[in-house]
Amino acid sequence: xxxxxxxxxxxxxxxxxxxxxxxxxxxxxxxxxxxxxxxxxxxxxxxxxxxxxxxxxxxxxxxxxxxxxxxxxxxxxxxxxxxxxxxxxxxxxxxxxxxxxxxxxxxxxxxxxxxxxxxxxxxxxxxxxxxxxxxxxxxxxxxxxxxxxxxxxxxxxxxxxxxxxxxxxxxxxxxxxxxxxxxxxxxxxxxxxxxxxxxxxxxxxxxxxxxxxxxxxxxxxxxxxxxxxxxxxxxxxxxxxxxxxxxxxxxxxxxxxxxxxxxxxxxxxxxxxxxxxxxxxxxxxxxxxxxxxxxxxxxxxxxxxxxxxxxxxxxxxxxxxxxxxxxxxxxxxxxxxxxxxxxxxxxxxxxxxxxxxxxxxxxxxxxxxxxxxxxxxxxxxxxxxxxxxxxxxxxxxxxxxxxxxxxxxxxxxxxxxxxxxxxxxxxxxxxxxxxxxxxxxxxxxxxxxxxxxxxxxxxxxxxxxxxxxxxxxxxxxxxxxxxxxxxxxxxxxxxxxxxxxx
Ligand SMILES: Cc1ncc(COP(=O)(O)O)c(C=O)c1O
Numbered sequence: 001x002x003x004x005x006x007x008x009x010x011x012x013x014x015x016x017x018x019x020x021x022x023x024x025x026x027x028x029x030x031x032x033x034x035x036x037x038x039x040x041x042x043x044x045x046x047x048x049x050x051x052x053x054x055x056x057x058x059x060x061x062x063x064x065x066x067x068x069x070x071x072x073x074x075x076x077x078x079x080x081x082x083x084x085x086x087x088x089x090x091x092x093x094x095x096x097x098x099x100x101x102x103x104x105x106x107x108x109x110x111x112x113x114x115x116x117x118x119x120x121x122x123x124x125x126x127x128x129x130x131x132x133x134x135x136x137x138x139x140x141x142x143x144x145x146x147x148x149x150x151x152x153x154x155x156x157x158x159x160x161x162x163x164x165x166x167x168x169x170x171x172x173x174x175x176x177x178x179x180x181x182x183x184x185x186x187x188x189x190x191x192x193x194x195x196x197x198x199x200x201x202x203x204x205x206x207x208x209x210x211x212x213x214x215x216x217x218x219x220x221x222x223x224x225x226x227x228x229x230x231x232x233x234x235x236x237x238x239x240x241x242x243x244x245x246x247x248x249x250x251x252x253x254x255x256x257x258x259x260x261x262x263x264x265x266x267x268x269x270x271x272x273x274x275x276x277x278x279x280x281x282x283x284x285x286x287x288x289x290x291x292x293x294x295x296x297x298x299x300x301x302x303x304x305x306x307x308x309x310x311x312x313x314x315x316x317x318x319x320x321x322x323x324x325x326x327x328x329x330x331x332x333x334x335x336x337x338x339x340x341x342x343x344x345x346x347x348x349x350x351x352x353x354x355x356x357x358x359x360x361x362x363x364x365x366x367x368x369x370x371x372x373x374x375x376x377x378x379x380x381x382x383x384x385x386x387x388x389x390x391x392x393x394x395x396x397x398x399x400x401x402x403x404x405x406x407x408x409x410x411x412x413x414x415x416x417x418x419x420x421x422x423x424x425x426x427x428x429x430x431x432x433x434x435x436x437x438x439x440x441x442x443x444x445x446x447x448x449x450x451x452x453x454x455x456x457x458x459x460x461x462x463x464x465x466x467x468x469x470x471x472x473x474x475x476x477x478x479x480x481x482x483x484x485x486x487x488x489x490x491x492x493x494x495x496x497x498x499x500x501x502x
Pocket of ligand 1: 141205206207208209232234235273278306308335336337338343347348
């Protein structure tokens, strides 16, 4: 059954990980919805039973919130007919909202978004996918940061701080530190078959910033960009906020699969994950790669290749990049140390065609006033001394084991009923749920049990119950915790879907 609009609105805002009781959050959100007219005067609110069920929370919680709202005059209940939004919210209520019971003023973020944000800002916040929690079973996309070779890093750290170099503590000149660009060019040429010189590499704070820079320099607001459907919500937000029109293109077993209708309307840019489609995990076939490159050449479009985690491929060697096949300079390659080292490092890179390198370096310094040269110097040395390659090797073995432990736990509990896809590479896999089940409810029920999983439907341009599944990140979960965590997740799945209860 489709959830009500109100439940969707509430589900997007309730945050089970922020330490605030659900009762308090729900109470405040409903107040906001009424004051901002999201819930118009006179409208009927769902029954406590239905709302509790749709949000995956206790019915008592909802009943108590409704009773409180009745006391405050936001809603009134008519026996036998239901609960209705009051015709007008008394002024003292609006005033009372400005001051918390503790006496402190509420923050501007708690105001209805329509009052303080631009249309673009409000859209960004309404569609935001970022999670307040970034660590724990089964947080997707997060490597095991506890295994980072801290000793080598702190040795380099001490070395650079002992011999203080002013040139490493100033703003960066644009493009990043030469030693890191050289080390990366060597690495990308040999490991990813990327064709580049160090000058073509622009250091950024990660893929988010790389994509932001590329779309600012290569497109104008209103231009069309193809994105894979499904795709990573973070980059989709970057594109939306830049004023691009995204055209979601379906993927099949060979990767992005534009229809004749799509092909008839060439975009300005396309953004693809050829080595490991995010989040479903397929590899773009050679035929599709050739087709895409030829199409981009004929229609002068840019291809942004997001190569975010392909170092971790289990059972076969990492695949060559799309950029390496590009003979006409249409590909902008973006990569990151977020998965190979640790996300908080915030270092990533772009590889751009030679003719654009100078403009990208200048724009990067102009827009972001970059720095972090000292960290870049440490990282260059870390790579040159072989620690980067050896860390990747170790982590590949570790994540391969953890992937197998999750797969075993899933098959022990569900056999073939919930197939896992996309686990041949990367740090996560996707467990498919029966069509028609609501993966957001399952994710909410899991979070109540302290397990983080992301609902697959949220990665689609048009979320639907037909694309129901869960993203499970296994890389950051210690081996011995995976089985118990999966059992807890299984309880959340079974209790929500009612199909596996014996
Ligand atoms: C497909 C994809 N691209 C990019 C990123 C983020 O990269 P960065 O941390 O370098 O901004 C992620 C993070 O999960 C991702 O899944």
